[in-house]
Amino acid sequence: MRQVSRRHLTFGALVMGAALLVPTPEARADGPVTAEVLIIHATQGTPSVDPAIGEMPPLKYNNYKLLERKVLPLSKGQASSTGLPTGRTFQLVLGDVTPDKRYKISASISQPDGKAFLKLLEITAQPNKRFFVGGQTYQGGSLVIGVRILAQ
Structure with missing residues (x-):
C-alpha cells in the first residue's frame, strides 16, 4: 500500500475546499412545469368523495364535490392564476x-376587493403529490383547493 505524503493531503484538502466555493448552477426542472388545480366544495352531509378527486386527507368535512379542474403553467417568479367560485382569484x-x-x-x-393577495402558504412540493389549501367559506361549506405539481 502506498503512503500518502503530507503534501498530497494538503493539496487534496485545498482542492476540496475550493470545490465548496464554486457556485453550483441553479437547479431547474428538465421540462415545462404545470400545476393541476382542483377546486373542491367541501360540506358536511352524506359521506362522499367525487371519484374525480381521488383520496382526501382527513378534514372536518365528509362530502367533497369537484367543481373545476384546471392546469396552470408555472414559470419561475411569475404568477399563474385562476378564478374561484367566490369571485376571488387563486x-x-x-x-x-x-x-x-x-x-x-x-x-x-x-382579497375580496381584488386589489391585493393574501399569502396562504409556502411549500416545497414533491412532483405529482397533491397538497391542499382551504378555508374560503362557500355555500354552506368551504372551498378546498388541491394542487399537484406536474413536472415533465
Whole structure:
C-alpha cells in the first residue's frame, strides 16, 4: 500500500475546499412545469368523495364535490392564476427548484376587493403529490383547493 505524503493531503484538502466555493448552477426542472388545480366544495352531509378527486386527507368535512379542474403553467417568479367560485382569484408562483427536483411554491388568494393577495402558504412540493389549501367559506361549506405539481 502506498503512503500518502503530507503534501498530497494538503493539496487534496485545498482542492476540496475550493470545490465548496464554486457556485453550483441553479437547479431547474428538465421540462415545462404545470400545476393541476382542483377546486373542491367541501360540506358536511352524506359521506362522499367525487371519484374525480381521488383520496382526501382527513378534514372536518365528509362530502367533497369537484367543481373545476384546471392546469396552470408555472414559470419561475411569475404568477399563474385562476378564478374561484367566490369571485376571488387563486394564484401560484413557482420559486426555486431544489437539487432533488422539489418545487418551492407560494399560494395566495386575492382579497375580496381584488386589489391585493393574501399569502396562504409556502411549500416545497414533491412532483405529482397533491397538497391542499382551504378555508374560503362557500355555500354552506368551504372551498378546498388541491394542487399537484406536474413536472415533465
